[in-house]
Amino acid sequence: MARIQTFNKIAAEGIALLEARGHQVGPDVHDPDGILVRSAKLQDITFGPSLRGIARAGAGVNNVPVSRCTEEGVVVFNTPGSNANSVKELVVAGLMLSSRKIIEGCQWVQTLDPAKVDVGKEVEAGKSAFGGPEIAGKRLGVIGLGAIGVMVANAGISLGMEVAGYDPYLSVNSAWGLSRSVLRATSLEALLADCDYISIHVPLNDETRGVINADRLNKTKKGARFLNFSRDALVDDQAMVKALKDGTISTYVTDFPTAALLGNPGVIAIPHLGASTPEAETNSAIMAAQQLADFLEQGNIKHSVNFPECIMDGNGGDRIILANKNVPNMVSRITTILAEAELNISDMLNRHRDDLAYNIIDVDQTISAATVEKLQAIDGVVMARVVPGGAG
Ligand SMILES: NC(=O)c1ccc[n+]([C@@H]2O[C@H](COP(=O)([O-])OP(=O)(O)OC[C@H]3O[C@@H](n4cnc5c(N)ncnc54)[C@H](O)[C@@H]3O)[C@@H](O)[C@H]2O)c1
Ligand SMILES: O=C(O)[C@H](O)COP(=O)(O)O
Numbered sequence: 001m002a003r004i005q006t007f008n009k010i011a012a013e014g015i016a017l018l019e020a021r022g023h024q025v026g027p028d029v030h031d032p033d034g035i036l037v038r039s040a041k042l043q044d045i046t047f048g049p050s051l052r053g054i055a056r057a058g059a060g061v062n063n064v065p066v067s068r069c070t071e072e073g074v075v076v077f078n079t080p081g082s083n084a085n086s087v088k089e090l091v092v093a094g095l096m097l098s099s100r101k102i103i104e105g106c107q108w109v110q111t112l113d114p115a116k117v118d119v120g121k122e123v124e125a126g127k128s129a130f131g132g133p134e135i136a137g138k139r140l141g142v143i144g145l146g147a148i149g150v151m152v153a154n155a156g157i158s159l160g161m162e163v164a165g166y167d168p169y170l171s172v173n174s175a176w177g178l179s180r181s182v183l184r185a186t187s188l189e190a191l192l193a194d195c196d197y198i199s200i201h202v203p204l205n206d207e208t209r210g211v212i213n214a215d216r217l218n219k220t221k222k223g224a225r226f227l228n229f230s231r232d233a234l235v236d237d238q239a240m241v242k243a244l245k246d247g248t249i250s251t252y253v254t255d256f257p258t259a260a261l262l263g264n265p266g267v268i269a270i271p272h273l274g275a276s277t278p279e280a281e282t283n284s285a286i287m288a289a290q291q292l293a294d295f296l297e298q299g300n301i302k303h304s305v306n307f308p309e310c311i312m313d314g315n316g317g318d319r320i321i322l323a324n325k326n327v328p329n330m331v332s333r334i335t336t337i338l339a340e341a342e343l344n345i346s347d348m349l350n351r352h353r354d355d356l357a358y359n360i361i362d363v364d365q366t367i368s369a370a371t372v373e374k375l376q377a378i379d380g381v382v383m384a385r386v387v388p389g390g391a392g
Pocket of ligand 2: 058
């Protein structure tokens with residue numbers, strides 16, 4: 001049994017999956033082996049020595065101190081694509097809201113006093129103040145063509161838009177899913193200069209922080225509508241407010257409101273609702289719970305953002321999982337210690353990702369605590385554990 005601490009309300013299906021597998025789950029669990037989280041910030045949390053994995057039920061991991069986790073041998077998971085449809089649907093709504101003055105119009109209708117005016121007559125007389133263009137035939141630029149960006153780009157095509165995409169790291173999987181009608185923008189600047197509607201779908205990291213800055217906004221097509229359903233810090237708020245004031249951007253739709261944006265005309269601020277559908281919450285919770293349980297029970301790693309993918313069927317005997325710096329001679333040092341302990345390796349898988357290697361090693365005999373200690377003491381070993389319950 002593992003102890004799993006939750007840091008947000010996680011959909012019941014995910015909790016049930018873990019409990020059905022015999023794990024203790026909840027917000028008050030102490031000394032956790034695993035953490036299950038949505039958007040709660042974990043940067044200021046000190047992790048105890050028992051922690052082995054963190055599963056983010058969702059896509060963005062900027063709330064998790066991933067580098068620190070890697071150094072401490074903690075595997076971080078996310079759930080790619082689990083909430084993409086939910087976000088895509090809200091982006092489609094955002095396109096409409098950015099184009100037609102639906103929110104202002106609805107707010108105005110609520111101000112009409114039926115005791116004083118004929119509401120139907122007043123609506124017909126006043127509606128011309130709330131018109132706006134159709135999106136069909138206009139050009140949509142999608143920055144980042146991952147799980148969400150591909151769906152948004154394809155939805156744009158279905159809605160009769162011309163769509164251009166920009167993603168220097170486009171995966172083969174995304175390329176397969178992308179409509180052939182989507183044009184390739186040669187650069188971010190070219191996309192910004194050419195598009196009437198722009199939607200950004202990239203992770204927040206050191207490369208993308210502030211990617212939409214004053215310089216790029218100055219080069220953006222006059223009157224463009226900008227949608228941000230990714231993260232607040234991708235966009236320089238002050239520069240966006242200025243662009244809204246001078247008409248460079250006509251509407252900024254964001255799922256990540258900040259103090260600097262509130263009260264500015266042209267801002268449509270949504271309270272981070274992109275993934276708030278029962279379908280997305282259930283999908284994400286189940287995927288996160290499954291991945292965390294598979295890792296804690298068997299050492300298998302799927303959809304980690306800091307460890308390599310590594311999955312091996314067990315043989316029913318003891319299993320060691322071990323992470324080490326990806327430098328020469330590590331495997332021989334590990335296997336030497338196992339040989340000295342007279343352990344026969346029945347199966348072994350070694351994978352690496354950047355500077356980190358991860359090993360799953362099944363042996364025919366029982367592994368002693370002393371052997372694990374020797375493995376942990378090898379210079380360059382970040383983490384070594386016997387998976388409780390063996391590799392069956
Ligand atoms: N509003 C919400 O509730 C909500 C929900 C899910 C995800 N998100 C945000 O959306 C982001 C994207 O989610 P996803 O599921 O599509 O992730 P994803 O990993 O499937 O796709 C991200 C894409 O961005 C691309 N990319 C990375 N750096 C880039 C750059 N500098 N320029 C252009 N493209 C770049 C990658 O190649 C990848 O194709 C998440 O990281 C998260 O921050 C928000
Ligand atoms: O990155 C994500 O998956 C989204 O921002 C969703 O966040 P949430 O799980 O807090 O709704």
